[in-house]
Each structure stands twice: as structure tokens, then as C-alpha cells.
Amino acid sequence: MSSEPGLTAVVSERRHLLNLAYRLLGSLADAEDVVQETYVRWYALSRAQQAEIAAPAAWLTTVASRICLDQLGSARARRERYVGQWIPEPLPGRSAWVSVGSDPGDPADRITLDESVTMAFLVVLDAMTPAERVAFVLHDVFRYPFAEVGEIVGRSAAACRQLATSARRRVETATGVVTSPDAGVVRAFQRAWSAGDIEGLLAVLAPDAVATGDGGGVVHAAPEPVIGREAVARFFAERSGTPGMELAEVEVNGQPGLAARVDGATVSVLAFAIEQGRISRVWAVLNPEKLQGWVGAVAE
Numbered sequence: 001m002s003s004e005p006g007l008t009a010v011v012s013e014r015r016h017l018l019n020l021a022y023r024l025l026g027s028l029a030d031a032e033d034v035v036q037e038t039y040v041r042w043y044a045l046s047r048a049q050q051a052e053i054a055a056p057a058a059w060l061t062t063v064a065s066r067i068c069l070d071q072l073g074s075a076r077a078r079r080e081r082y083v084g085q086w087i088p089e090p091l092p093g094r095s096a097w098v099s100v101g102s103d104p105g106d107p108a109d110r111i112t113l114d115e116s117v118t119m120a121f122l123v124v125l126d127a128m129t130p131a132e133r134v135a136f137v138l139h140d141v142f143r144y145p146f147a148e149v150g151e152i153v154g155r156s157a158a159a160c161r162q163l164a165t166s167a168r169r170r171v172e173t174a175t176g177v178v179t180s181p182d183a184g185v186v187r188a189f190q191r192a193w194s195a196g197d198i199e200g201l202l203a204v205l206a207p208d209a210v211a212t213g214d215g216g217g218v219v220h221a222a223p224e225p226v227i228g229r230e231a232v233a234r235f236f237a238e239r240s241g242t243p244g245m246e247l248a249e250v251e252v253n254g255q256p257g258l259a260a261r262v263d264g265a266t267v268s269v270l271a272f273a274i275e276q277g278r279i280s281r282v283w284a285v286l287n288p289e290k291l292q293g294w295v296g297a298v299a300e
Helices: 007-011 014-025 028-043 047-052 056-081 119-126 130-141 146-153 157-173 183-195 198-204 229-237
Strands: 205-214 245-252 255-262 265-275 278-285
Touching: 007 056, 014 028, 014 056, 014 119, 014 130, 028 056, 056 130, 056 146, 119 130, 119 157, 119 265, 119 278, 130 146, 130 157, 146 157, 183 198, 183 229, 183 245, 183 255, 183 265, 183 278, 198 205, 198 229, 205 229, 245 265
Parallel strands: 205 278
Antiparallel strands: 245 255, 255 265, 265 278
16 A cells, blocks of 8 residues: 555645635535545546656645535535525534544544634635635635636636636625634623623624524524624523523634533534624524534533
8 A cells, every 4th residue: 555656645635625625615524525525536546547647636636626616516506495594514623622532533623723714704705606716715725826726627817816806805895704703702792692681782792783593494593694783682682591501612613602502412603703892793503414513512
């Protein structure tokens, strides 16, 4: 096995491919499937075919990106059938992941938690066309030259430049993408929510605050976003008395967030965007299929 062409280079690309696929798809499960399929295609090549590939890492990136591009195209049709609002899959922070029984494959160790995986950023990425998203992520996040991006997506370098420019405008004009949540503001929200304190909630919410929930049709969630400070405050205050529920401060996609737990099981993960010291966006993921990575998460 050690004589296999480029084995070390091929194996060492796994984390890079997972980071790329998660940013392109917003789902860890889908990203893992993409990486698996990419390696299946590599090992389906003969030894002679592998040896002819001068840069195995580049080959793997190209294949993974094209698989993601195909999935993004079909995802739009799937989203039309999705029940309620769709929010990217939240990732736990490293300190929230149980080390007992874990392995180097744990999500917190595999995904680099930087500004390109914040919930606000992923939500903006999700609003892009598949081509925009791939061109933007490859160039602006992973720093691939447009010539290489063009080869990967099957378009000219000039066309990819235009796609990335269009995507960049979306990011620059999106609300709450640049500002990082402050742990103190999130903690104030937690205390007010736990107490059912509407005035306390109003104090930490921006006037145009929006709360979005994703239950995926599996568990109950508001079918449409809750809009406006007063409406959001009432929404959470009315849900403060859930029997056995506790709120824990956690790291969500590298930023301060909350996990709602009932009898020790995580039933919801909340991510925030904050502008001028107040919460402008709340994203609550309740779909248990998107909380698999939180089964072993613990309070920080």
C-alpha cells in the first residue's frame, strides 16, 4: 500500500476537502458524503491512471467541487419540498465536544472554525446561485486563482471573476455578517429567555430583529420567520416555561450561541448575529437530523 502513487498527499487532503464541502453545502453530513465519493472515484482509478495525475490534491479538489456544484443544483429542488425554513447545520465548538470515545474525525477537529463558517455567513452563501457560491468560496475563502476556479467549474476565468464579484456584493450588503456576536449579549438573552422576561428580551434585541426556526417537518417550529423586536421577544418569552428545559452557553460555528436541552438531550441550537450591541438575527435549529453532532456536546 505504501507504494501507491501519491498516497500521503491523497490522504492528507481529507480535512481540506471536508472544509471545502461544508462551506459549499452547509451540511456536515452532505460534506462527508462528498469527501467519501471523491475518494471512491480516486480509488476507482487504476494505478497507472493515478500515476498520470501530476497533482493528486488538485484532482481531489476539482472532483469534490464538481460534486458539490451538482448537489447545489439539485438542492434547490429539494428545498422546495423542505418543510418550513432551512438553516445550515450548526457545528459545536472544540471545547463542547466530548473527548471520551471521540476520535480525530469529530466535527470540531475536522472543520476550521473561522469567519467563513459563521451561521450568518453560511446563510448568505445559501442565498447565492450554485455557480456564485462555488466561485466565491474557491477564490475568496480558499484563495484559488480564477484560472483554476474556471477549470474546476467549467467556465472561463473571466466568468468566474464576475460570479465571485456578484457573490461578494451579497456578502457586503448582507445584514449581520461582519459583526461577531458578543458573549455578554448572548448571555443577557439567555437570562431573559429563561425568566420569560419580555422587557429583558426587548433590551437586547434590535428593532428589526428576525428569528428563524428550522424543524424540518420533524419537530414543531415556526413555519415563517418571526419579524420585529416585540414579536421576537413575545415568541421566546412564551416558550420560557418548557418543562425540564435548560439553556447552556455553547460555541456555535465558532461564535457564542446557546443550546436548549431537555433531560440532557440537545433539542435546539441557537446562533446569533449582532449589530451595534443588539441581536439582529436568531437562527434556531430544531431539526434533530441537523443536531447529530450535538449528541455528545456538553456545556462549556
